[in-house]
Amino acid sequence: MKPLKSLSLHIGLFGCRNVGKSSLVNALTGQAVAIVSPTPGTTTDPVRKGYELAPIGPVVFVDTAGLDDAGALGEARVHRSEEMLEQVDLALVVAGPEGLGPVERRILEALDRSATPRLVVFNKSDLAAPPAEALVALKEAGIPAVAVSATTGANLTRLREAITTLVPDEWLDAPALVGDLLPPGELAMLVVPIDLGAPKGRLILPQVQVIREALDADAMCLVVKERELREALARQARPPHLVICDSQVVLKAVADTPPEIPLTTFSILMARFKADLVRLARGAAAIHRLRAGDRVLVAESCSHCDLADDIGRVKIPRWLRQFVGAKLEIDTVGPDLPDDLTPYRLVIHCGSCMTTRKHMLARLYRAESQRVPMTNYGVAISLLQGVLPRALGSFPAALSAYQAACREEGNLFHGGIV
């Protein structure tokens, strides 16, 4: 068999006959692609199916024959499935509700040898839940597991999320943090407040990352506090190419920076780098729709962020209530995000500095698949301060997504969109 070579992520499904591998491909793609049959051994050669899998993008599912097939013909099929184990980019080890046996264990060992990201899918959860001891053992081994039903569709969203978090980095082209915005020789002016919230004796990670990337791009950086910004700008014979400020001083930075100079915030740069700025900007439009009594979820990704505590638990709720001019029900959660987000009109997520882009994309997907808009602290703060269009000026796709979402809702209220 020819080795797999393609730009699409190949996701292999492996397991015994009849556990529902083909049914899962059909359920995930919403199409009857793979032949499903109660007769064991129906899938013979690996079957590939290209599909646009939200939120990852183009993928190819590789549905394989059961690895427990018997007889001479069965052996040949097993061999072809085993070859696939080494070739896919990501593997779903599919088991029934009875749990893991020697076949699954062999598959997991083979995947470990080739360092292939994998997760165990306990299918047929409509018939029975997977054994608790199997879940505990997998957890101890650091192997993610999800119980689903291809028949009822239960937990397929969770499965997609789990797949997303396992996708190897090279398959999700991460946008640059700032390098693409700064041509060589140009100047970035960074506005960094040194207040009580600033850590002692150092800069925070996004600021350091921006400086490093600007230097990598052969650009220059000038770092000032918000009080010195006006003076620093006045001293430049040639204006900076971009002003980047801390979200919390965005109002002052906008007031002190001539409108022709592009300006954005560290958090907006991080939203693009760590998640998807276009989608978070679109989600932010829901702020204009909030009404008295609406529930908003403020979500944090980890539990060690004193600064975000203050922003997420105190400042954003206060600014949000002031902006909407009404009482809102604001819950704060973290580090776990609830499965059911439907009680909320909006999720405002933290900057996710400690988690991966995949993690954030999976969370965005969870919210969007439940039709709950999601934005993040950085985008929300600029909106609540009335300067979001200015702060998104360097990101036309995000700006138009936000404005289109505002228009869709027919809302130019609560301070308008410009």
Ligand SMILES: Nc1nc2c(ncn2[C@@H]2O[C@H](COP(=O)(O)OP(=O)(O)O)[C@@H](O)[C@H]2O)c(=O)[nH]1
């Ligand atoms: N109850 C139930 N039956 C399922 C589920 N998924 C698949 N099946 C049934 O299990 C049998 C084998 O499914 P198939 O997809 O062909 O398994 P494969 O051999 O692993 O590809 C078929 O009769 C399916 O209808 C499920 O989630 N729940």
Ligand code: SF4
């Ligand atoms: S991920 Fe970063 S922003 Fe989010 S709660 Fe943790 S430290 Fe704070």
Ligand SMILES: [Mg+2]
């Ligand atoms: Mg099959």
